[in-house]
Amino acid sequence: MNKTDQRVSREEAWALVQQAQAGDQAAFTALIKQYEAQVAATVIGMLGNTPEADDVGQETFIRFYKALAKFRGEADVGTYLTRIAINLSLNELKKRKRKGIFSLFSSNKQQEDYVREIADENKEHHKDTQEVVQRAVQTLEPAFRSVVVLRMIDGYSTKETAEILNIPLGTVLSRLKRAQEKLKVILKDLN
Template sequence: MLQTNDGIERAKRGDTRAFRVLVEQHQGQVRATVRSMLGAVPEADDVAQEVFIRLHQALPDFRGDAKLSTYLSRIAINLSLNELKKRKRKGRWLTFARSDGPELQVEDSSARPERQDLQDALQRAMQQLDPEFRAVVTLRLVEGYSVKETADILGLPQGTIASRLARAQQKLRSILEPWL
């Protein structure tokens, strides 16, 4: 397995195998970020793929100031926000399709159907958040970034991150109250 820094340098020099390894190492994280922002809709896979296309195009200029996972999260959030804006312009409403893809790593709901119901409710609740709040929840609670890292990724002050997270959690709590 390639070390990330070594893999980045090799991919910069045109090593397609090294780039493929980088994609394999980070595709689960990218898909989770995009699906958290967009839901389990067909466009989510397209946006996740676009993240790696953008990485490939930007790789020669990648200086390594941030970890690659942080860089990819920022691209994923930005492309997801663009997709949400596009949906809004087209006047389309989100659909709440269920995903059984392995990248979600959801436990078998046949043994515990109430667990799957809660996960479906959480997915629907996330989609009810405004995109700027959803981005904060995704980065902080789904991806596990710190307040500072989230602020850096989104280009916002740390106080804004903290207040958006608190407001988002409050809204999620009210939406999910019947399940809790």
């Protein structure tokens, strides 16, 4: 779900936040229902469709609930939740790397083998384009992946992406360009 697909306005979301801050559990539940697809898209974009992605999605709302009293509405609710989701996803990727569950490709040969594996699976199972792109995005380093997910998948502007990641606008543009170049090579190999 792209951020532009939200059904409530910023004002309506802020009203739900204020109700939740006053102890209205139904209002917080409404916020979850409103933003769960957006958070899920971000987390799955970063981590893939894994059990860890489910955990990070839940933790995003737990963190939001704990910070609710301090939330002043300076950022859009969706942007604030996306920032939490991205940070938790990056932490999960670091944890995976430390545990050896998933490591970034240390050699081009490993990446080439992975791309061939994706291509074989695509031919075997006739996977749709969206799944192939998702798997290709998973091969990117976290810094590039986060920019691609926010900018190209979630639909945030370059400025919003910079704000969410707390990096300069030029860095977003540079990472996006490099990520697109890498994805072009990966996806070309899949054809």
